[in-house]
Amino acid sequence: MDTLFKIAWRSLWRNKRRTLITTASVFLAVFLALFMRSMQIGSYEIMINSVVTEVGHIQVHDSGYWESKSINDSFVFSKSLKEKIESHENVTSVIPRFETFALGSFGEMTKGLMIQGIVPSMEDPRKKISNKLIEGRFLTEKDNGIVLAEGLASYFNIGINDTIALIGSGYQGITAAGLFPVVGIIKYPVPKLNNFIAYMSMSKVQEVFSPYHSNLISTLVVDLRDGDNLAHKADDINQILGTKYEVLGWRKMLPDVVQQIDGDNAGGIFMLAILYIIVAFGIFGTILMMTLERRKEFAIMVAVGMHRRKLAIVVFFETIFIGMMGVIAGIIASLPLLKYLYHHPIPLQGEMAKMMLEFNMEPFMPFSLDTYIFSNQGIAIFAIAGLTSLYPIIYVVRFRILRAMRS
Amino acid sequence: MGVIKISNLHKIYDESKIPVKAVNGIDLTIKQGEFTAIVGPSGSGKTTFLNMVGGLDVPSKGKIEIDGINIGNLPPRQLIDYRLNNIGFVFQAYNLIPVLTAQENVAFIMQLQGKGKNERNKIARELLETVGIGDKIDRRPGDLSGGQQQRVSVARALASKPKFILADEPTANLDSKSTNELLDLMLKMNKELDTTFIFSTHDQRVMDKARRIITIDDGIITSDVQKN
Numbered sequence: 001m002d003t004l005f006k007i008a009w010r011s012l013w014r015n016k017r018r019t020l021i022t023t024a025s026v027f028l029a030v031f032l033a034l035f036m037r038s039m040q041i042g043s044y045e046i047m048i049n050s051v052v053t054e055v056g057h058i059q060v061h062d063s064g065y066w067e068s069k070s071i072n073d074s075f076v077f078s079k080s081l082k083e084k085i086e087s088h089e090n091v092t093s094v095i096p097r098f099e100t101f102a103l104g105s106f107g108e109m110t111k112g113l114m115i116q117g118i119v120p121s122m123e124d125p126r127k128k129i130s131n132k133l134i135e136g137r138f139l140t141e142k143d144n145g146i147v148l149a150e151g152l153a154s155y156f157n158i159g160i161n162d163t164i165a166l167i168g169s170g171y172q173g174i175t176a177a178g179l180f181p182v183v184g185i186i187k188y189p190v191p192k193l194n195n196f197i198a199y200m201s202m203s204k205v206q207e208v209f210s211p212y213h214s215n216l217i218s219t220l221v222v223d224l225r226d227g228d229n230l231a232h233k234a235d236d237i238n239q240i241l242g243t244k245y246e247v248l249g250w251r252k253m254l255p256d257v258v259q260q261i262d263g264d265n266a267g268g269i270f271m272l273a274i275l276y277i278i279v280a281f282g283i284f285g286t287i288l289m290m291t292l293e294r295r296k297e298f299a300i301m302v303a304v305g306m307h308r309r310k311l312a313i314v315v316f317f318e319t320i321f322i323g324m325m326g327v328i329a330g331i332i333a334s335l336p337l338l339k340y341l342y343h344h345p346i347p348l349q350g351e352m353a354k355m356m357l358e359f360n361m362e363p364f365m366p367f368s369l370d371t372y373i374f375s376n377q378g379i380a381i382f383a384i385a386g387l388t389s390l391y392p393i394i395y396v397v398r399f400r401i402l403r404a405m406r407s
Numbered sequence: 408m409g410v411i412k413i414s415n416l417h418k419i420y421d422e423s424k425i426p427v428k429a430v431n432g433i434d435l436t437i438k439q440g441e442f443t444a445i446v447g448p449s450g451s452g453k454t455t456f457l458n459m460v461g462g463l464d465v466p467s468k469g470k471i472e473i474d475g476i477n478i479g480n481l482p483p484r485q486l487i488d489y490r491l492n493n494i495g496f497v498f499q500a501y502n503l504i505p506v507l508t509a510q511e512n513v514a515f516i517m518q519l520q521g522k523g524k525n526e527r528n529k530i531a532r533e534l535l536e537t538v539g540i541g542d543k544i545d546r547r548p549g550d551l552s553g554g555q556q557q558r559v560s561v562a563r564a565l566a567s568k569p570k571f572i573l574a575d576e577p578t579a580n581l582d583s584k585s586t587n588e589l590l591d592l593m594l595k596m597n598k599e600l601d602t603t604f605i606f607s608t609h610d611q612r613v614m615d616k617a618r619r620i621i622t623i624d625d626g627i628i629t630s631d632v633q634k635n
Binding site: 401 | 458461463464484487488490491492496498502504505506507511514515516518519520524563567
């Protein structure tokens with residue numbers, strides 16, 4: 001095998017310039033592909049992280065809640081229910097929420113808002129809501145106050161220690177109403193949230209919206225150790241809990257996000273495919289020339305006793321070497337740059353930044369260093385090299401010795 | 408052993424509209440240790456004959472038996488192995504592998520035979536010493552003169568310890584000095600190793616050294632002279 005390696009390797013360098021140009025094209029393709037994919041995957045990661053932070057990997061509701069979003073599809077949160085969910089090996093935390101809607105009023109102003117009843121000690125460490133405070137303080141466990149998003153506060157022209165009136169429909173049709181002092185104002189970069197959301201302590205929301213049923217909640221946010229095979233894990237948990245509950249992964253709850261990622265991803269892959277097709281023709285051109293100009297040499301090798309199979313291995317090695325050199329050079333060259341950009345993402349401005357904010361993401365161009373981005377490029381190039389080596393392999397298997405010797 | 412028995416050998420090229428009879432019924436026996444020159448004008452069928460004997464071309468009719476084995480009946484893979492282990496080739500244009508050194512070119516044949524690295528390198532060095540270029544074993548063909556390349560080619564042909572060596576116009580590209588040196592070398596190998604040599608040639612110097620001269624014209628043997 002070592003001589004076959006030697007022949008393949010040295011044959012490449014018989015025409016140094018040609019080999020270097022081909023390798024450079026592979027290098028450039030890998031470099032561009034890595035840069036592009038790292039940026040794409042990085043933005044998906046940010047997108048997914050932001051989604052997972054907001055809704056969790058998985059949510060448990062009363063059956064039908066996600067469709068109805070009705071307070072009447074709430075359920076009782078118990079210790080045993082929590083323990084059942086936590087019995088799944090992948091679950092890291094189970095956090096209750098009571099999400100509902102109400103009409104808020106202050107002075108002359110009235111507006112619909114979403115109220116999220118939370119357990120501050122559980123919710124704040126994962127969502128870092130208190131970091132978004134621009135005024136006042138964050139909620140405590142038994143807080144009677146309310147934290148408003150800045151857009152809402154501006155709309156109502158309300159400040160800290162002012163009192164907002166809320167009125168809405170409680171559990172099983174009761175009227176839920178009350179006056180709540182504003183204890184804090186937070187600012188969300190995403191206008192949709194900034195103009196719509198308010199936080200209250202779980203105990204207060206339950207007291208107002210379901211005074212006759214203790215421990216009622218709308219949602220259990222379940223965080224997992226890893227978010228792979230989400231549907232499978234959701235099914236597992238659903239099996240543990242039974243059909244009274246619906247267990248949904250974020251992909252199922254937010255299909256528009258999934259669709260956006262998939263669409264963008266498909267576009268990226270299409271671009272890569274074009275790039276790699278161009279590279280494939282580059283490699284093929286070189287391999288074709290290397291094959292045609294060595295027809296006589298191949299014939300002599302077979303004439304003196306070399307099996308065509310071994311000759312096929314030689315030409316296969318040649319294509320793989322070209323691909324390998326390009327891939328390794330591409331990875332070595334891109335790695336420091338991607339590493340830098342991973343730690344120092346590019347800040348975005350203008351329309352792009354606005355668009356990112358609309359998707360609840362920080363306005364940065366993030367990069368990913370996921371190993372599969374690198375391994376995928378390697379696999380793609382090796383697959384291309386393997387494909388382009390088919391021509392010389394077929395040639396060496398089929399050529400006629402004497403005709404090739406006369407060439 | 409190493410007896411080549413050729414009977415009623417024909418080769419007709421019928422790829423064009425008019426079929427060409429390159430070999431038109433040759434019967435011949437070549438014994439072990441012969442030093443034979445196949446001579447004849449261009450287009451007489453020498454090379455076609457040699458190609459068929461070497462298993463590089465398939466006869467249209469007739470058979471070639473080497474030690475009782477009809478090589479025309481061997482399947483392609485076995486034929487390659489047969490060539491590897493029984494036939495050495497020396498070509499007019501040397502045809503060494505340009506990316507391998509002289510030693511690697513010679514050792515390559517033994518590697519195909521499955522010999523170990525140390526053994527094949529040792530034999531390759533010895534063979535290159537024998538053919539007189541022991542000081543150039545690390546040079547690639549491009550760094551060697553025509554005569555030196557042909558010596559490497561002879562060493563390569565001998566490396567597999569073949570029963571016979573087929574040499575197609577081996578001196579055509581060599582000057583007189585190199586031709587004489589090469590022929591002396593081949594004669595020496597013929598005597599010392601009892602290897603059969605079969606040349607196709609136009610070269611009078613080769614004919615002078617050959618012990619048997621077979622003349623082919625229009626695909627048939629017109630004379631077969633055994634020298635004393």
